[in-house]
Amino acid sequence: MSAPLNNIEDFEGFGREVVGRRLSGRRLPGRRLSLFLDFDGTLAPIAETPALAELPPGSREVLKRLSSIYPVAVISGRGLADIREKVGLTNITYGANHGMTIRSAPPETASKGFEMDYDIGADKLEELKAAAKVLREVEARYEGVLVEDKGATLSLHYRRLEAGQIEALMKELDSELGTFKERGLLRVTGGKKVIELRPAVDWNKGRAVEWILGQEPFASTCPVYIGDDETDRDGFRAVRGIGVSVYVGAEDKDVSYHMEQSSVVGFLRWLIEFGAR
CATH class of the missing domain: 3.40.50.1000 (HAD superfamily/HAD-like)
Structure with a gap:
């Protein structure tokens, strides 16, 4: 240890x-x-x-x-x-x-x-743009959610979201991001009150x-x-x-x-x- x-x-x-x-x-x-x-x-x-x-x-x-x-x-x-x-x-x-x-x-x-x-590739950049649009729509539905578009990566922060809404947000993200996960061009990971979307690259x-x-x-x-x-x-x-x-x-x-x-x-x-x- x-x-x-x-x-x-x-x-x-x-x-x-x-x-x-x-x-x-x-x-x-x-x-x-x-x-x-x-x-x-x-x-x-x-x-x-x-x-x-x-x-x-x-x-x-x-x-x-x-x-x-x-x-x-x-x-x-x-x-x-x-x-x-x-x-x-x-x-x-x-x-x-x-x-x-x-x-x-x-x-x-x-x-x-x-x-x-x-070089993350043009296909992954386009996928990030599409994912950014989806996350912005989610952001608009939840007060306390903040989306950061950093070009090569995306972050959705929910530290200011009411605790009672977190489960609903996670379910919605799981549904909305399912297609992106299936295509395999992006990697979705969690952190401290944040969801990260990064290109699926080595x-x-x-x-x-x-x-x-x-x-x-x-x-x-x-x-x-x-x-x-x-x-x-x-x-x-x-x-x-x-x-x-x-x-x-x-x-x-x-x-x-x-x-x-x-x-x-x-x-x-x-x-x-x-x-x-």
Whole structure:
């Protein structure tokens, strides 16, 4: 089972393990870490609507300092412009739309930057447009439902929906999205008061992490992936055996550590001090 990561004693234990243990049969190159961070529910507390989510006070400066020591990537289901605006930093890498759109921090030279746009195919884009129309119709029938169209992915949020209406919404979505599921061009997944529609492609947050780890300055680092939702489990699997997975939530058998959301920024502050030792 996962170990807790919520206070300075836990953080120091993490440091001892990362420096001392062997991963994939090799000793880590010193303390050379890289950070892969989810946004909603990890860097920022879950909000009633995506627009209301904000970094806690002081977090932006912590991320800025952190990225001067370690390579840092924010891997989010949000669109690229949205996640860039929410984080508000240019010196980190962004993996938007569950990693289907990747942009590195601005390079010092042209040879050091990288970017990637996963080609999901015209047929799946058309399917997403059709699904967006259906979701908008559902949205209009339920006060408290919010649909986000991010181009390459769709999200239906129902955090503000009255509890007594959730069962009816789920039944309606199951009916309305049945045809899309049968055609197999889209993948429908659940999360924390959200339904996600993504292209049925061999790409996710985990594949994005693997791809980024092939680029400088992430190559040859020990990746630390921190996330809180179902889509982050692909990221946890990607770093298994070569890095460290941290679940923001309760104890979990599939990750290295677990922590409370309120402990995330404290851990990142500790990593800054750890990197300066």
